[in-house]
Amino acid sequence: xxxxxxxxxxxxxxxxxxxxxxxxxxxxxxxxxxxxxxxxxxxxxxxxxxxxxxxxxxxxxxxxxxxxxxxxxxxxxxxxxxxxxxxxxxxxxxxxxxxxxxxxxxxxxxxxxxxxxxxxxxxxxxxxxxxxxxxxxxxxxxxxxxxxxxxxxxxxxxxxxxxxxxxxxxxxxxxxxxxxxxxxxxxxxxxxxxxxxxxxxxxxxxxxxxxxxxxxxxxxxxxxxxxxxxxxxxxxxxxxxxxxxxxxxxxxxxxxxxxxxxxxxxxxxxxxxxxxxxxxxxxxxxxxxxxxxxxxxxxxxxxxxxxxxxxxxxxxxxxxxxxxxxxxxxxxxxxxxxxxxxxxxxxxxxxxx
Numbered sequence: 001x002x003x004x005x006x007x008x009x010x011x012x013x014x015x016x017x018x019x020x021x022x023x024x025x026x027x028x029x030x031x032x033x034x035x036x037x038x039x040x041x042x043x044x045x046x047x048x049x050x051x052x053x054x055x056x057x058x059x060x061x062x063x064x065x066x067x068x069x070x071x072x073x074x075x076x077x078x079x080x081x082x083x084x085x086x087x088x089x090x091x092x093x094x095x096x097x098x099x100x101x102x103x104x105x106x107x108x109x110x111x112x113x114x115x116x117x118x119x120x121x122x123x124x125x126x127x128x129x130x131x132x133x134x135x136x137x138x139x140x141x142x143x144x145x146x147x148x149x150x151x152x153x154x155x156x157x158x159x160x161x162x163x164x165x166x167x168x169x170x171x172x173x174x175x176x177x178x179x180x181x182x183x184x185x186x187x188x189x190x191x192x193x194x195x196x197x198x199x200x201x202x203x204x205x206x207x208x209x210x211x212x213x214x215x216x217x218x219x220x221x222x223x224x225x226x227x228x229x230x231x232x233x234x235x236x237x238x239x240x241x242x243x244x245x246x247x248x249x250x251x252x253x254x255x256x257x258x259x260x261x262x263x264x265x266x267x268x269x270x271x272x273x274x275x276x277x278x279x280x281x282x283x284x285x286x287x288x289x290x291x292x293x294x295x296x297x298x299x300x301x302x303x304x305x306x307x308x309x310x311x312x313x314x315x316x317x318x319x320x321x322x323x324x325x326x327x328x329x330x331x332x333x334x335x336x337x338x339x340x341x342x343x344x345x346x347x348x349x350x351x352x353x
Contacts, residue, residue, distance in 0.1 A: 018080045018146040021292050021324045022209055022248035022270050029350045030317070030325045031079035033148070034342075036332030037072040038084045041339065044071050055100045059085050060129050066136035073145060075339070076346055080146040080209075081137055083202065085130055087152030087213055090194050091161045093127050095120030104165075111164030113172050117187055127198055131205040138206030149207030151199050153214035153253075154191040154232040161187065170219045177228060184228075192232050196239050203244045211250040211273070212236065218255015225259050226266075233267040250294060254331065261286045276301075276330025280319035292324035297345070299334050305341040313348045 015023065017031035039045055045068055049058060058064045068084040088106050092098040094117075096108040110119075138147050151157075159173040160166060162184075177184040199210045217229045237249050252273030253263050264272045264287050274283055274295030283293055301312045316327070327349045333342075 016079070016144050016146045016208070018148075018326060019208060019248070021326050022250070024290055024292060024324055026324050028321075030320075030327045032327040032346065032349050033078050033080040033082060034072075034329050034333050035082070037076075037078065037082065038068045038070075039333065040335040041333055041337045041342075042071055042075070043339075044075075055086070056098065059089070062129050062132035062136055065129075065133040066140070069133065069137045070140060073141075076342060077350065078346070079144070080148050081141060082148040082211070083130070083134060083137070083150060083207070085133070085150070087150075087157060087215075088160060089127065089130060090151060090157055090191060090198060093122060093124055093194055093198070094161075094190065095122050096161060106160065106165060108160055108164045111172075112162045112187060113164070113176070117190060122194075124194075124197070127201060130198075131201050134202050134205035134207055146208045147206055148209050148211055148250075149199060149202030150211040150213060151195045153212045153217070153229065153251075154188045154195060154236075155220070155228040156214050156216045157191050157195070158184070158187050158228075159216050159219075161191070170216050174219065174224070177224060188228060188232055192236060196236055199236075199240060200243055203240075203247050207247075209248040209250060209270075210240070211252060212269075214251070214253040214256075216255070217253035218257065222259060225256070226262070229253055229256070230263055230266050233263075233269070237268055252294075261288075264288055264291055271324075271326065273328070274330065278330075280316050284319055284323055290323060292326065293320060294326040294328045296328065296330040299329050299331055299337070302329065302341055302345060303334050303337050305338065305344060309341065309345060310348055313345060317349065 017027055021027055021031055048064060052058055052064050065084045069081050072078060073081055088098055091108050099107045101107055134149060141147060159170040162173040162176055212233060214229055233251055240249055248270035250271045250273055251267055251269035254275045256263055260272060271292035271294055272287060274293055276296055276298035278296055280296060297313055297316060301309045
């Protein structure tokens with residue numbers, strides 16, 4: 001009787017480190033990337049910006065934006081690239097004019113504090129160059145590196161659209177939300193729809209995970225946080241999961257503090273980003289068991305470097321050793337940060353020093 005040849009079954013391909021953790025796997029050492037890792041602290045970024053023009057010119061030049069996205073990965077052994085763009089691309093696509101004023105930040109005109117949303121003329125084509133950037137970056141990544149797309153969360157984007165610029169207490173948006181909640185809800189709903197389309201387009205172009213930045217979530221009272229942060233985020237997560245099953249969504253609600261537990265359980269994001277004010281031991285204790293977390297070294301500790309930075313990094317690594325963890329900063333890397341400090345931090349995280 002002839003023997004039957006043994007069938008060789010290949011092992012399944014190893015999942016990329018970042019994606020493995022976002023899917024609930026613990027890795028030691030943890031994967032690592034840094035918010036604003038592509039930016040002004042890098043001399044190669046400053047040189048490219050000087051040769052190409054202003055910030056928005058770079059965002060809309062997909063070759064330049066792809067190069068900037070990849071610059072930190074060429075210099076550092078990071079596990080993920082995050083798209084070089086801006087959260088205000090969504091209001092730009094909704095029809096507001098977007099400019100960046102040197103030393104003062106972004107301006108959106110006309111502000112919705114004095115203009116009705118339906119008076120704007122949407123330009124969805126303003127999203128297309130961003131997708132081109134995503135595709136170009138994805139084609140150049142190493143096999144074990146992941147690509148993260150992103151957008152601003154509806155509440156944070158709405159604060160800029162209403163006031164026409166950033167503000168400390170976001171009082172114009174908060175006043176409108178209290179005084180005319182129906183009108184404010186219509187603004188948030190429009191942002192939510194375009195944000196869904198925008199993130200979906202990034203995923204179709206090659207983004208393997210997406211992050212929602214709610215940078216100003218901390219300015220809201222609990223009931224308002226539930227309505228304007230948790231509600232829109234939860235709806236976006238549901239819709240993204242339906243259209244793109246298996247693509248993780250990271251939620252970063254800066255300043256949420258004790259409201260993070262409700263944010264995690266009610267939005268059902270794949271992972272929660274922690275800002276630098278959150279005690280990682282508290283997060284490990286209070287957030288849903290097994291939920292991946294991301295963070296949360298103080299950017300100023302990275303700026304300081306030395307033993308203060310090393311001790312802070314080790315505290316985070318120790319506190320979050322019992323759950324899936326992506327090492328990151330608690331907010332964006334600061335422009336003045338020495339590149340050598342980034343090298344030192346990566347050595348600590350990756351080498352256990």
